[in-house]
Amino acid sequence: xxxxxxxxxxxxxxxxxxxxxxxxxxxxxxxxxxxxxxxxxxxxxxxxxxxxxxxxxxxxxxxxxxxxxxxxxxxxxxxxxxxxxxxxxxxxxxxxxxxxxxxxxxxxxxxxxxxxxxxxxxxxxxxxxxxxxxxxxxxxxxxxxxxxxxxxxxxxxxxxxxxxxxxxxxxxxxxxxxxxxxxxxxxxxxxxx
Numbered sequence: 001x002x003x004x005x006x007x008x009x010x011x012x013x014x015x016x017x018x019x020x021x022x023x024x025x026x027x028x029x030x031x032x033x034x035x036x037x038x039x040x041x042x043x044x045x046x047x048x049x050x051x052x053x054x055x056x057x058x059x060x061x062x063x064x065x066x067x068x069x070x071x072x073x074x075x076x077x078x079x080x081x082x083x084x085x086x087x088x089x090x091x092x093x094x095x096x097x098x099x100x101x102x103x104x105x106x107x108x109x110x111x112x113x114x115x116x117x118x119x120x121x122x123x124x125x126x127x128x129x130x131x132x133x134x135x136x137x138x139x140x141x142x143x144x145x146x147x148x149x150x151x152x153x154x155x156x157x158x159x160x161x162x163x164x165x166x167x168x169x170x171x172x173x174x175x176x177x178x179x180x181x182x183x184x185x186x187x188x189x190x191x192x193x
Contacts, residue, residue: 074160
C-alpha cells in the first residue's frame with residue numbers, strides 16, 4: 001500500500017468524508033463497469049457499488065493493508081456480484097482452486113493482422129465483442145474484464161477474486177481462446193481483404 005493510501009485510510013477511519021469521496025471517485029466507475037458486465041443490470045450494478053462502499057465504511061478499521069484499497073474493493077464488489085448471481089440462481093458455486101488447462105483450442109482462427117483496423121475499431125465490431133464477452137462463463141468473464149479491460153495485474157486479480165495466480169492465468173487463457181473462437185466467424189470475412 002502506498003503512502004497516499006495509508007493517509008487516505010487513516011482519514012477514512014476518522015470518518016473524514018473527503019477520504020471517502022476521493023476513494024469513491026477513484027474506484028466507483030471501475031466497480032460499476034465490472035458489476036454491470038457480470039450482472040447485466042444497471043440497478044443491480046448500482047447496488048453493488050453502494051454495498052461495496054458501505055462495506056468500506058463499516059470495515060475500514062479491519063482493513064489490514066495486505067493489498068491496495070482498489071484490489072480490496074474489487075474483491076468486495078466481486079463477492080457482492082456472486083451473492084446476487086447466486087440468489088437469483090444464475091450460477092452454481094464457483095470453484096476457487098487451481099484449474100488444470102483442459103487443452104481447449106479454437107476450431108477456427110483468424111489472422112487479426114489481416115483485418116482492416118477500421119473494421120476492428122468499428123462500433124459494430126465493438127458490439128460483437130461485447131456479445132462475445134457477455135457469453136463467456138462468469139468465472140472466465142470476470143478474469144478477462146479485470147485483467148484485459150480494467151488492466152489489473154495478475155496478482156491483483158488473484159487477490160480480488162480470492163484465487164491463485166495460476167488459476168487467473170488459466171482462466172484468462174481460456175477466456176481469450178473462447179473469445180477468439182466466438183469472434184472468428186465475424187472477422188473471417190474481413191481477413192485478407
